[in-house]
Amino acid sequence: MGRATDRRRVLRIDLDATADGRTSVRRPDTLAVEEPLEIRVGAAGPGRRRPLAVTMRTPGDDLDLAVGFLLTEGLIRSTDDVRTAQLCAGAETPNTYNVVDVVLAPGAPEPTIDPARNFYTTSSCGVCGKASIDAVRTRSLFPVADDPLTVPAEVLVELPERLRAGQRGFDRTGGLHAAGLFTADGELVLLREDVGRHNAVDKVIGWAVRERRLPLAGHLLMVSGRASFELTQKAWMAGVPLLAAVSAPSSLAVDLAEEAGMTLVGFLRGRTMNVYAGPQRLVTR
Template sequence: MGRATDRRSVLRIDLDATDDARVALRRPDTLAVEEPLEIRVGPGGPGRRRPLAVTMRTPGDDLDLAIGFLLTEGLIRSDADVHTAQLCSGVETPNTYNVVDVVLAPGVPAPATDPTRNFYTTSSCGVCGKASIDAVRTRSRFTVADDPLTVPAKLLAELPDRLRAAQRAFDRTGGLHAAGLFTPDGELVVLREDVGRHNAVDKVIGWAVRQRRLPLAGHLLLVSGRASFELTQKAWMAGLPLLAAVSAPSTLAADLADEAGLTLVGFLRGRTMNVYTGTHRVTP
């Protein structure tokens, strides 16, 4: 299985060093691993699964990532739509285990093979494989507008530190995004890390699918980066009533959150935050 981190030799330059021998020296450094993951989907039977997506990700929790991706893209509705999902090695690189093979349950239609369902996603972009504007938006089957969740602003302000404290791989690399699922009381239910922020969210949602916890009513999702359109859509697809981010949201994210009745919080830093939509859920 792949590792989330790896070591490399680097030339460390410190212009503030007082010892000339330490201005430039060789030392080991820990990096976040980035490798492709191919997701193959289809009905049972040998040779009937076809490649659906290739995403650049950090190895680990790959089954969660694949299942979360299928759910947030509207290709499955629950864990009942998946007969089996297994991690296997590729033909060209037999020891890398960079393929997830998903067998759909009987009666579940296989994904269309037209260009709107051919995905290639980088670690920075969750929708760049979509072939048309219409294919970008997928409507959720969950209604979040009526979710009675409320969270004190003081509690929200504490969550980034709790998320950061649980980021083990980030401590070693400084190069991973995180997504954390929290209860209204601030308890961290599950955390996932990845070089791609959309992958981290898919890993959290995929975990919830496999644990049969959807919809995630009464919970909130915190992400370590910005709140983009695709992350807002993924939160809605999982039935989450509140998405919080330590950085900025986009206009399209705010528009979608408003349409869904989802609370969107941005710039959650220190003791300040901006509540862009669903302000009734954040109590001062």
């Protein structure tokens, strides 16, 4: 398994001089690892799997990442569409743990691999590798608007601290995003970290797929950064009725949340928040 962190020597500069008068010192620093993960998918049999996507990610929970990616992109419907998912070697190379091979179950539709659905995703953008506007949009199988979830605002304001408390990788590097799955009473079910926000969400959703927990009705998803269109779409694809973020949403994220019937909360900091869609799920008294 690849490492999630690495060490480098850096020159640390502090213009407020230290006790001995030095303003710079060389010391080791811990960095978040960023490496490419290739996802191959297809039917059973030699030569049937073909490269579908390459995503820049932090190693760890890679099978969940691959399965979550396939689900949130609408390429599988449930864990029943996956026969096996395993780490494998790259072409003519030893096992570098940077390739996931997904064998689809009999009867599962094989994805059409064409330029519109051939992905290269960076750690900052999960949709930037798509070649058409139509390829960006997927539709959920789950009627999120019908989810009766309600969450006390007093519970919601505690979640950023609970998410932060579970970020071991961030403690070491300061460079990882987090996504946390919570119950309606604020219990943390699962937390995943990654250099890419969308990857952290896919790791959570992939775990839910493999554990046969979809749809994630009655749960909420908390993310450490902003609420983008792609994160809102991924939450919808997994049947999550409430998405909360410590930072701002985008206009398209708000539009999508309203269309889906999701609750979207942004700027969840301290004891304040902005509710951009679905305020009926928040209990303030």
